[in-house]
Amino acid sequence: MTFFYTLPMFLFLVGFWIYVSKRKHLMNMLISLEYIVLSVFLLIMMVAFTTGLETYLSLIFLVASVCEGSLGVGIMVGMVRSHGSDYMTSFSVLSC
Template structure:
């Protein structure tokens, strides 16, 4: 059971980073990839700290707080972008449309 969780913790950020690199057309997919990376960190750090018998495992709460802030800022940027440009396509953010 523990080995499968550790394998998942290594595969999830790799898949999220691969999706982040290859699928850069929609802003929502980019945000979901970043959230996958953040989720894997939130799950991996306390698990690795418990294996190392570290006394302070409150770092996961800090990571979860940063993940929530990242999600709210990303969602507000996506709403702002969809209201301004009418779409969430990243290629609509060129500077030549001024």
């Protein structure tokens, strides 16, 4: 039974490691954040199925994560249009 919950936790840790190590481009960070969100969604679904709870919370979580992803892509598009790249070092230029 504990192996059942270790898979989403392992996926979460891998996504977090990628988020920490690939900080050069904003697109890589957004993809790793979506990976983390999907692993948390998998954990919520596994807990809901094993305990017999309703899955409405997971639907609300999925809607919120889609909104977060679209907001991140919108910020990235605005940054690329104004500065020409998605490098994280360009954020210091945004304060001007």
